[in-house]
Amino acid sequence: MAETLLEMRGITKDFAGVRALNGINLTVRAGEVVGLCGENGAGKSTMMKVLSAVYPYGTWGGTIQWQGRELRAASIRETEAAGIVIIHQELMLVPQLSVAENIFLGREPRGFGGFIDFEAMYAKAAALMADLKMSHINVAQPVAHYSGGERQLIEIAKALSKNAKLLILDEPTSSLTRSETETLLGLVKGLKARGTACVYISHKLEEIEAIADSVTVIRDGAYVGHAAMADIKASDIIRMMIGREMTSLFPREAHPIGEVVFEARNVICLDPQNVNRRRVDDVSFQLRRGEILGIAGLVGAGRTELVSALFGCYRGPYTAEILLEGKPITVRTPKEAVRHGLCMVPEDRKAHGIVPDLAVGQNITLSTLDDYTSGGLIDENRELRDIDAAIAQMRIKTASPMLAIARLSGGNQQKAVISKMLAPKPRVLILDEPTRGVDVGAKYEIYKLMFDLVKQGMSIIMVSSEMPEVLGISDRVLVIGEGQLRGDFINDGLTQEQVLTAAITPLPHAA
Ligand SMILES: Nc1ncnc2c1ncn2[C@@H]1O[C@H](COP(=O)(O)OP(=O)(O)OP(=O)(O)O)[C@@H](O)[C@H]1O
Ligand SMILES: [Mg+2]
Numbered sequence: 001m002a003e004t005l006l007e008m009r010g011i012t013k014d015f016a017g018v019r020a021l022n023g024i025n026l027t028v029r030a031g032e033v034v035g036l037c038g039e040n041g042a043g044k045s046t047m048m049k050v051l052s053a054v055y056p057y058g059t060w061g062g063t064i065q066w067q068g069r070e071l072r073a074a075s076i077r078e079t080e081a082a083g084i085v086i087i088h089q090e091l092m093l094v095p096q097l098s099v100a101e102n103i104f105l106g107r108e109p110r111g112f113g114g115f116i117d118f119e120a121m122y123a124k125a126a127a128l129m130a131d132l133k134m135s136h137i138n139v140a141q142p143v144a145h146y147s148g149g150e151r152q153l154i155e156i157a158k159a160l161s162k163n164a165k166l167l168i169l170d171e172p173t174s175s176l177t178r179s180e181t182e183t184l185l186g187l188v189k190g191l192k193a194r195g196t197a198c199v200y201i202s203h204k205l206e207e208i209e210a211i212a213d214s215v216t217v218i219r220d221g222a223y224v225g226h227a228a229m230a231d232i233k234a235s236d237i238i239r240m241m242i243g244r245e246m247t248s249l250f251p252r253e254a255h256p257i258g259e260v261v262f263e264a265r266n267v268i269c270l271d272p273q274n275v276n277r278r279r280v281d282d283v284s285f286q287l288r289r290g291e292i293l294g295i296a297g298l299v300g301a302g303r304t305e306l307v308s309a310l311f312g313c314y315r316g317p318y319t320a321e322i323l324l325e326g327k328p329i330t331v332r333t334p335k336e337a338v339r340h341g342l343c344m345v346p347e348d349r350k351a352h353g354i355v356p357d358l359a360v361g362q363n364i365t366l367s368t369l370d371d372y373t374s375g376g377l378i379d380e381n382r383e384l385r386d387i388d389a390a391i392a393q394m395r396i397k398t399a400s401p402m403l404a405i406a407r408l409s410g411g412n413q414q415k416a417v418i419s420k421m422l423a424p425k426p427r428v429l430i431l432d433e434p435t436r437g438v439d440v441g442a443k444y445e446i447y448k449l450m451f452d453l454v455k456q457g458m459s460i461i462m463v464s465s466e467m468p469e470v471l472g473i474s475d476r477v478l479v480i481g482e483g484q485l486r487g488d489f490i491n492d493g494l495t496q497e498q499v500l501t502a503a504i505t506p507l508p509h510a511a
Contacts, residue, residue: 002029005067005197006051006166012061013046015407018399020046022221023062026199028166033188033198035212035229037205037237039439040411041397043221044201045089048168051199052086053079067165083165087155087172089201089410089437090350095144100125102143103158128157133183148175148348149299156184160191167191168199171410173207174437177299177465185211203411203439205234217241242441250472251444253451257475258289261459262342262428265321269305269483272316279305280318281483287428287461290454294474294491295463296499302483303463304347307430310461311337311344313352324427338367343426345417347433347463353417354405360416361387361401368423390419395445411438418446422453429453432463447473467496479503 006028013021021043028034036044050060053073064071066082073079076086093102100121101108109124111117125139132153143151152175159167169188173181188198188211202208208215208229215232217224217240224240238246269280280302287293295303308314310322312331322329324340331337334344346352354363364387365372372383387401394415398408405416414437421429431450435443450460450473464470470477471494479487479502487502 002031004028004065005030005032007065008047008051008062009065010062011047011050011064013043013050013055013059015399020221021050021060024218024221024223025226026051026216027226028197028199031192031195031197032213033192033200033211035208035215035237036199036201036218037208037215037241038218038224039220039241040415040437040442041220041409042218042241044218045170045409047218048086048170048199048201051079052076052084052168054086080162083163084168085159085162085164085166086168087159087170089170089174091151091155093143093151093155096142098140099129099137099143099146099154100139102154103128103139103161105158124161125157128161129154131160132157132187149177149180152176153180153184156187160187164191164196166197166199168201170201171203171437172200173202173204181207203437205237205440208237209234219243238440241439246440246444249440249444249468251448251451252472253455255290255451255455257291258457260286261289261325262287263323264306264310265323267306267309267318267320269302269309269314269318270316275317278483279316280309283480283483283485285478285485285488287459289457289459292450292454292460292462292473292475294470294477295461295480296467296470296477297480297486297503299465301480301503303480304432305483306480307344307432307461307463308346311342311430313344313346338424338426341424341427342430343367343421343424343428344430345421345432345434347436349414349417353420354413356406357404359402360391360396360398360405360408363405363416364390364419365423366420386423390423394419394449395442411442414438415442415446418449426458428459428461430461430463433465434462435464435466435469443469467499470499471496482506 004027008026011021011024024047038044049055053076056074057072103125104121108116109120122139129135129137129139134153143154152172172184200211212229214226214228215237216226217237219241263286265284267280267283268278271277271279283306297303305314309318309320312333322331329340365383372379391401396415397412405413435446454460474491477489477491477494477499478485479499481503484507486505486507
């Protein structure tokens with residue numbers, strides 16, 4: 001058996017008196033990929049922040065042995081020098097700086113006189129991007145120019161340039177397409193062949209199955225167990241994670257579907273960079289009362305653009321005719337949309353969903369604050385009651401409603417964003433990738449909630465890249481391909497194949 005590279009024992013970590021980690025062990029052997037699994041808020045990211053000295057030695061309990069010696073690092077710089085490199089769940093890139101500057105931030109190659117050698121920096125960055133099959137990225141462009149998935153890969157390129165002995169990947173694929181995910185998994189395998197070990201955190205258990213040699217499971221800050229991947233299945237991991245068996249992943253429930261409540265006509269979105277290109281190409285559809293309408297399609301097909309236009313937040317020129325209960329409405333801004341009873345949980349919660357420094361509770365009531373205000377006074381008691389109810393309804397794991405939302409675990413932030421958008425009691429709720437970064441148990445809760453809402457007469461539009469989710473939850477499925485509406489199916493035993501075939505089959509030209 002390979003030598004032990006890392007041994008973390010009895011790790012404890014408290015936040016303001018609340019115990020987040022309670023005696024967790026983690027062992028990684030040289031060249032091994034260890035999957036770290038646990039529900040939202042179990043303590044995975046915190047454990048990795050302890051390891052990488054985001055939380056320096058002295059602020060946590062237990063011991064870390066690294067290459068046979070005790071590690072007592074005071075900063076992330078020290079752990080990086082030791083060969084431990086972390087890619088955080090929430091991306092840390094500086095949008096205004098170029099791709100190359102981001103990759104080599106603080107380590108810029110310098111030439112004569114100590115000036116940054118841009119030519120060398122660009123060349124090195126371009127070579128890294130080529131390794132990741134991302135040669136189309138212009139490394140001199142600001143990061144802001146690129147999509148979530150591309151940014152994730154840029155972050156990975158940055159980590160690779162640091163010659164890690166142990167690479168920590170915290171939910172690395174939550175914004176990657178299938179092919180980007182494959183590139184990444186291939187890369188981790190390549191690194192492993194060269195002797196680099198990896199701790200891989202993901203809620204997508206098929207990735208863990210594909211890549212991990214062994215799995216460590218934690219629950220509620222406590223150590224549950226460790227097993228070789230060869231000895232266990234995904235269903236075993238789930239049972240260890242949530243402490244019970246899951247009989248079904250999709251709690252589909254019968255519910256009545258009524259008349260048409262919402263209609264979008266001729267939605268056209270132009271590419272902000274190239275107005276000759278249509279990101280959404282004349283899409284029209286209807287939504288009925290109590291209906292869950294899934295929007296499927298390949299990543300980049302225009303689904304997010306379509307729903308952004310409906311919610312008044314598309315970032316380029318667009319036209320759309322929107323009817324609510326048969327009456328045309330104008331939606332130029334999200335605020336207007338909310339006023340009409342149309343709410344959206346956006347795909348990119350960090351950019352659009354939350355105000356990171358505000359408390360969890362304030363985030364939840366952000367769009368309904370007016371309801372609590374009269375004569376310039378805020379009815380704080382009523383607001384607090386509603387916040388508590390929302391936190392309980394979504395089972396958001398937070399030490400207190402006053403905690404800054406950025407301090408919640410990734411999946412719990414997502415749940416809080418959903419709460420925020422339910423607060424105005426919308427008639428139509430748009431969810432763009434609602435279960436991204438959410439654990440299996442919480443996914444189930446979110447689906448159950450969706451069924452509760454439609455039973456009360458709400459209508460839901462759900463954009464999702466997870467095909468089992470679309471097929472498992474939707475009453476009807478729209479398929480978008482290259483900006484066009486290529487399919488509109490009642491989901492009565494609809495198959496993945498039917499949806500994918502529609503997604504890639506262009507419409508015949510209209511005469
Ligand atoms: N800075 C902080 N202050 C207060 N509480 C915190 C802080 N960071 C984390 N916590 C709490 O510690 C617990 C563990 O969080 P952590 O982010 O490690 O979970 P996780 O397993 O990574 O979950 P996810 O799958 O949702 O990313 C959570 O209850 C979280 O709210
Ligand atoms: Mg996390």
